[in-house]
Amino acid sequence: MNNKWIIAAGTALALGLAGCNSGSSNRSNPEEPPAPAPELTPESISLSFLGRYSSGIFGQSAAEIPAFDPINRQIFVVNAQNGAIDVLDASDLSNPSLIQTLTMETIAPGAVVNSVAYRDGLLAVAVEAANKTDNGYAVLVDTNDLSILDHTQVGAQPDMLTFTPDGRYLLVANEGEPSDDYSVDPEGSVSVIELDGQQIVSVRTAGFQAFNDQKQALIDQGVRIFGPNASVAQDLEPEYIAVSADSLTAWVALQENNALAKLDIASATITDVLPLGYKDHGLDGNGIDASDTDGVIDIRTWPGVVGMYHPDSIAAYSVDGATYIVTANEGDARAWGETNQAYWDGDASQGFVEEIRLKHLVHRSGFARRVGDDMPPHLHALAAGALLNPEVFGYCGASAGEPGDCREDDLLGRLTVSWVDGYRKDASGNPVMFDSNGNPDPAGDRIMYDQIYAFGARSFSIWDENANLIWDSADQFEQFLASDECRTGALRDTPCRDYFNSNHSAGDSFDNRSDNKGPEPEGVAIGKLGEKTYAFIGLERMGGVIVYDISSPQAPHFVDYLNTREDWVSDPQTNLANVGDLGAEGLVFVAANDSPNGEPLLIIGNEVSGTTAIYQIDQLFAD
Known part of the structure; x- marks a missing residue:
């Protein structure tokens, strides 16, 4: 079916077309959500804008990683500007409001929050020490009264954490970045925390020391290990974690190393380090726009130039019993001491x-x-x-x-x-x-x-369990953003091509990011609707969320794009109230059964505008 059925944001689809769902009519009464719709498979989907909370803080990462509590209808958002968590009331999706700000000062003086994850009344919090090269903490919070239930020390700079699907473990990626002058370089690791209800039972560390004597072999295979005087364990920097549906295996993004690590959860052992290889920008379909000063959109191939996938966010899903890893190929350089x-x-x-x-x-x-x-x-x-x-x-x-x-x-x-x-x-x-x-x-x-x-591949990719590339979106992101079809704004009324590869921190910045990482895909969330699986990819620089149907890992296809940046001309710092959403960072999918209005949602933390946006996932069903 043609996907041009998309309607203006703010207007719910008449899902009653299929005679299956009337949830959108109950939005005005968030205290009485509609009964969950049957688990039907949509013909297609589109995104529409519902509402946002604005911190009023520009360019200081005041909204990064969100998590959603369906029981209390709360959104937890990492506010890196004050090193804390903003707790939002999401009962009224059109107007989420701040309830309170939750700090971790009682855990350690000067501690800051890096990430959050939610499961069954528990909020897990990754807490970085005041000195980032010191060991950090993982904290469990009761989402009913926001009290701290338990905490434990983990590795240096815990950067992301996630519950296993069975709820037995909490996994923490300890990035272990070096000090700014590279005089101290902690080892990267993954903490495997066993849980019993709301308490921590044990903590084990899955490290990389066993690979120290394999340094040259890993380099020869394509793993980027290059920090000055660094061992393998010091050089590998866990960024993000994805877990198999059976809770047995996890994959860990080693972003700067252009690799994934494979984790056996039960034994808390890193079993392999898997290089991702490089994207050949000399091949047809893998072109990039490489200049920010030529004043035109010029996507072309460049023989001899390759892209380092360098994934930031990753996610896992299953098809026919096999696990696939989805990566947002942002790119990230090591740049220490640059100031x-x-x-x-x-x-x-x-x-x-x-x-x-x-x-x-x-x-x-x-x-x-x-x-x-x-x-x-x-x-x-x-x-x-x-x-x-x-x-x-x-x-x-x-x-x-x-x-x-x-x-x-x-x-x-x-x-x-x-x-x-x-x-x-x-x-x-x-x-x-x-x-x-x-x-x-x-x-x-x-x-x-x-x-x-x-740096980066300007794409998203799908890999098998051993990091063999199954599919890559090639140059589809830049080609789409340059096309007549692409429109931005909640009402989809602004041609994307007029602001192609714009920077998220400046107005009227056409082509500004072409010389770097283009639209810079950073966040990814996966949602299942009926029998279909969708990937929602956040574009950090150009902004917005691009949607693909990934039900067939070998043949994903584009579905939709929504970018709720509203002002592309004026300085966003002086026009923050009207600019909309800038710098998509973290995304979380909310299933219809967990949603305050009975419709599936997508929640996005936008670090530059300091806003938390709520999109509805509108489903179109066949007659």
Whole structure:
């Protein structure tokens, strides 16, 4: 069926078309929700805007990760601006309101909240220590009276947590990021917390120390392990967790490492580290817009350029007994010490930054010209300059010793890339050196890039249990945002292409993010409606939520897109009350049986606008 049946947001679909659901007529009385509709399978779905709560705080992550309590009709939202949880009354979905703010100061002075998860009257809270490299905490809160029931120490920087489907375990991803100067680098880990009702029974740590002696093998397989003086356990940084339906296995996103870890839950053991590989932007259908200054939409293929999937949020679902992993391929660079001028002046002990514009990486004059500006001292210590392989990049003008037009702003020059990967190495992993004219020379001072690594894949992907790629959305996100079909705003009245790849923190910023990670897919939630499974992917920069039917993992298809940013021109910081929603971060799906109005919902935390938005998932049923 044609999906152009979408109607203006704020108007409920007449679901009675199928004679099955009359729930939308009861929205005006949230105290008496309609009886749950039968579990029917929709022909299609669309999103419509219901309401939002605004913290009134711009650009300080005042709304990040949401969780929903169907019993008390509460939304819990991580407010990173004050390191706490905003508790919202969601009885009136059109006007959610703040009940109170819940802090974790009684757990540890200066502690801040990173994430939340809900199950059966329990709110699990990930709490980071005041010094982020110290061990953090997992806390259980009674959602009826918001009292703390129990807590335990976990690893450094607990960043995300989730209950297993059977409710027996709480799993915590301890990211273990380094200090800003990289002088302290905690080990990443996953805490496996066994629960008995509302109490913690035991805590075990699934770490990566067993992989320390496999460092080179992991690197050879494609796992990015590159922190200065870091062991494998220190370098791997768990970001997000997805769990199989049988509660036996979990997959952990290792974002900066471009890999997934596989966790046996019962034994609290990491059984494997699975590289995700790289997306070839030289292949038809995998194009990107690589320039933010050319003033046009220019999605094209770039041979020699690959994208690092670098998933942020991940989720799992089952089809015919097999588990599949859905990833939002955001991309994320290691950039520590970037605000410390001593680092840029050449003191490598003050941090580690892996990102650089291609035009500054491959310049005939070498690296010295950028010292004190944006030249990472670790790169400068590696060589005096860098070249492009003319056999790969000849199509944009590279020749022996010369980058040619490849570094021009309207080609690849503006693209933000990683200098860590792609240069030629010998069998021992050492750089192969060249002279400034591109001739191999052991006494030379240049390195040569055979491949360029960009951050993120500007897509979402589906993987099997062993991280084999089943399907990727290729360049569909950017192509859709550039199309005449795409409209933004709650009323879908603004052409997306007019603000293609805009930044979430600025007005009138057409094409601003093309040189970086494009629309930057970050959050993902999965919802099942009848026999169909849908993926809801939040786009951090362009904003909004894009929906795919993923019922067939091998053949997902686009369903809808809703972006409730309303003002694309004025400065959002000075027009916050009217700008709408900026910077989709975390998403949670609410089933119809749990919803205050009897309709399935999607709740989105928008970190830049500091707003928590509520979308209704409108279902269209066949006659």
